[in-house]
Amino acid sequence: MQEPELHDLSDNAEVVYMKDNVSIHHAMLASERISGRLTLFKKGSCLFMAWIPYSNAMVCEKDRIVYSIREVPLTEVRSIRRHTGWQYIIVVLASGLALPPLYLYNGGVKEFLATIKQHVSIVISAEDDNVFLVNDFQNPLTTIISRRRQKVHDHHARDLSIQVLEKFSLVTKFAREKTWQPFCGDSNNVSDRSPVLSPLGCDEWYTLLDSQGRIMDSEALRKRVFYGGVEHKLRKEVWPFLLGHYAYDSTYTEREYVKAMKRAEFETLKKQWQSISAISPEQHIIDKDVVRTDRCLSFYNGDDNPNVDLLHDILLTYSFYKLDLGYCQGMNDLLSPILFVLGDESESFWCFVRLMERLGPNFDRDQKGMDPQLLALRNLVELLDRPLHNYFTLQRNCLEYHFCFRWVLLQFKREFEFDKTLRLWEALWTHYPSEHLHLYVCVAILKRYRSKIIGEQMDKDTLIKFISELSGQINLDGLVRDAEALFICAGEKGDACIPPGTSLTAC
């Protein structure tokens, strides 16, 4: 292990705190953590923090530059959260973005905070005594001073937040590239810290079950699926768990029982509408919609395709099962992949019911499901992409985010090729790392096209058209990871963007 060299810190810096073996330990990195040196230093009257990785075999010089956190002025830090137990700190910047957690395995958090306190105003948050607010002045006079100071730094702060985000994306990308090769084929090591990027296969799946068929570590499974997905032929086993149809701790026998009971219940439900001769208006719409649902797939194409009939029967049964919600256009898009994967009518119905428990409110007549989601999206873009938010603010009616309506309602079903949708959905359904990850996926897509949107000065109508025409054009590769990186960057500030009661990706 090599010491960080002097030129890692700028000249005329007076180091006031230094801690070695402080690590970035991000979940997506391989089991090796990246260690480095955390410092606080003064330049003139200003205090700065920095974390520079050691150069060693694992981290080459180029990547050290990528990982390094250099010269973050404490004036641009909003708060520091400490975690006791495993000691780590999360530094939240004035913009609301968080730096990756810094792990101090050998202690030193207390000294870190004490040193800061000697130079900068720092108080314990009234809401959480593990959160230290930096520059949180209660005195009106100092508030004014602070505001003036902030004004001077405003431009810089914004740039810094983007830099941090971009740096983090690079880290994400780096981790992805580094972990892909060594872990492909390494199928029996689902440890907490080694996300495997090849899809979960049958052999590995059975190692996750105990002799009775219980999933031994559901969190490890969810994480495994999030990073690697599931081999297609195994999906029919795994999806019912992800959707909550089967409990993770259920045994083979219990699942057989549930399956049989639910099948009988489904048949009873189905008989309800089969016994009614009158055709409801909803049935008309279902008739129209099933014949235009994914018909280009061989599974659904051709005349008199029995799978189209299954699609019809399940949707109609659902409209009787949930009379208050009924059938709504778009449900056909949500059911289609489930039936495609599971094949079985009753199993597909119940998995669809589970999915709709979370997504159902999005179909409410008065938009009370969609409005909070689009509002949350607006808040997240404001947090994570200020330039884009500012652009939308200047356009008329862009802050309603109607152009993302279909993304959210159909969970990107129309935006990607069918097989990519399967991969995306299973990642979203894991709820790892967040049950609202679909909103971060929206932000990640918008960020990709931000320069085009702003560069071409798109107004609301042009944006609706542009986004509509992105259908099938968006590359899924890296998108889930980008969304995860955005989620991590946003930290608790991101949670605050999402109104309580906002419906989730799925159970």
Add this chain to the structure above:
Amino acid sequence: MPSRRRTLLKVIILGDSGVGKTSLMNQYVNKKFSNQYKATIGADFLTKEVQFEDRLFTLQIWDTAGQERFQSLGVAFYRGADCCVLVYDVNSMKSFDNLNNWKEEFLIQASPNDPENFPFVVIGNKIDVDGGNSRVVSEKKARAWCASKGDIPYYETSAKEGINVEEAFQCIARDALKSGEEEEIYLPDTIDVGSSSQPRSSGCEC
């Protein structure tokens, strides 16, 4: 060449699910028909350049979701419309019966300045189906309804075969133009509908 001031004309297509709104729009703009259209979610539009004497207009045609449940979104998309097209399927009585609901809903949501004189055009689509044998709404009945609603222009079309689609949209464009620029422009009986479609719109009147 006289100056070509560009103007945007906004048209909204409404009607029950599956009557062929997307197909009509695509037949008119792209001269294409597909059996593979998916149910429209939210709203989308296509644009087409139409020429009237020395002036070029961009016709912005909004395709909407057919399920009544999505109508609370309508207000966002209907704003600033110059003409509203009401579509029904001649083989479905229900889709015809609903025309009045669509018309009323549009006037509530779009709240045009002069609702009494706001231009509507009615299209009875799918006249090709089963050689006309499965037709349940007669032309006479449809025309009577249109007459009772203040002489709404009426067209019967097949988006699939491309029958009468061009004519219907010429009328739509003319009425939209009349609505948008009534006081400024003298209107001839016909307009020349440009053959090239432009993918970009020039502005926003939402």
